[in-house]
Amino acid sequence: MRIVVDAMGSDQNPGPDVEGSVLAAREYGETIVLVGDQARVEQELSRHATSGLPIEVVHAPEQVTMEDKPGVVGRSKPGSSMHVGMRLVQEGRGDAFVTAGNTGAALAIATLQTLRRIPGVHRPALSTILSLHGQSMILLDIGASTDCRPEWLAQFAVMGGVYAERALGKTSARVALLSNGEEEGKGSTLVQESAELLSRSGVNFIGNVEPKDVLSNKADVIVMDGFVGNVMIKTLEAMSRTLFGLIRQELTSDLRSKVGGLLSRPAFRRVYSQVDPFEIGGAPMLGVNGVVIIGHGRSNAMAIKNAIRQARSAVNGQIVEAIREGIEQSSPAASSRDQDTSE
């Protein structure tokens, strides 16, 4: 397997991206193709013991930054590490692409410039994988599309279900819709119409769930509009950061608390590791013709390594082929009719 990694992705690039790749090459034995500024990548590689590791470097003269506008960068930087990396996957010279860079740019470059959508897919979806109490679940869409339509959410359910079964090891993945209440009659028009579609579909639809269920083990796949999903994961992240910040502050406010804080530090680390998004590393962009794993901009080397592990699971699970079949089976007539091919 050849996993292409964007060396210029993370906020601190190329350090964490290269180090995570070295760790992954060592641990998984898969070939890692680092794409980026060749000189900088090789300089970074020289800091690590890479002798005998299956690591290649492919030069990309340009770099996408967090400031680049997704609507523009697709056309304006054809030599970026994202373009070059995804093209390698498109041409079959790589099996997956991993980036911790600008998510919107990755989505635009994948959808409009390189990999493009799987036939029949209305809209690609960005996802996140949460893992708590030893169980993982996938949430989508978390920001690819706002103003979603019911048939898009129905496809997200198919794609999320495929991923949960093929890459997360679930059996007959339980699919739910995020709503503001589980009772019938609750939910926006979108949720109500999507529930109607899902209950007639082939997916294992277990109904509506509330935000608290995102932190429980009630469903394996939770589907939502991208605006709502984006607000939700940003809220989870903000609340977690705020609470840990307040705790840190209060635990240094007096001597008693300081001693208590020192003694309970290992316990805190265990809590933190359970809600730490870096433990997962990354989550797939679904609905495009290739495995693309998006990591957090703040990724460290461990997060990059874990994102590469996620890519490996997705390739082994043949998720692109499985999604193609799932979409075909779910609604062949509707999908060929409704596909929006505009750019």
Added chain:
Amino acid sequence: MRIVVDAMGSDQNPGPDVEGSVLAAREYGETIVLVGDQARVEQELSRHATSGLPIEVVHAPEQVTMEDKPGVVGRSKPGSSMHVGMRLVQEGRGDAFVTAGNTGAALAIATLQTLRRIPGVHRPALSTILSLHGQSMILLDIGASTDCRPEWLAQFAVMGGVYAERALGKTSARVALLSNGEEEGKGSTLVQESAELLSRSGVNFIGNVEPKDVLSNKADVIVMDGFVGNVMIKTLEAMSRTLFGLIRQELTSDLRSKVGGLLSRPAFRRVYSQVDPFEIGGAPMLGVNGVVIIGHGRSNAMAIKNAIRQARSAVNGQIVEAIREGIEQSSPAASSRDQDTSE
């Protein structure tokens, strides 16, 4: 001032509701009118030292439960403590109504059976007040309406601004829209169209904010669709409960952590009190012809007392009159044309 309190509201009613009312009567010196099952309320009152306190009891033969469907209970239980209490306010025999009961039922009974909407108001809004780092802000709508339209959000901005200035002590309240990114072009169609309306309105619109800003001091009023707002506050609550649960669990997992936990307990209490919704007690339902404060079902006596304090601030701030004026000024033509008077 006469503040009417639903004695049968909280999950543990009438205990916390009555005790909180006694505390409030003692601390604020305002008359508290307890509405509920007279025998049970008086029995509960007899457990407290109420001699000389301005507390009255009004009998209500029925009770709204958390299981009651909002769409049905408005008509099916005309003798409920919510109906009786809101009617007292409607008839001028009370200045505000406080309940920790079924929020959907309170909304239906206020809007359709008793107080009704302020003329020109498209939709009433439920709000929540967050207080962090010593600053409070009001978020709305958090669940009264899904599928909101831009002109509804524009009114929420007016109502929230009035509340922030009149009851929370803000000067020229900063109003923001919740979005999935601050940049122009981000946001759902609803957010984009609402931003357009708000930038042409009289409110102090500061633009779009992200979820992390809900926990900062960037805005005084944050406006959003009720579905999104409901998901957001439930996510905040779920994340907070999950984190404190994990911390409690890990701090009892071994002796070292236990000792650390005991020593840092006061620090934790300080953290908890900063994110504890009971410190605020309740938040207003806005857009109806009367002050209505909704508390959490799990309210304890302190939360009820704080909800009564919130009601008192709202009455002193004459928020109903101020909202009426604000709505009239904001768009007199539009508001008389667009008002939906169907029930």
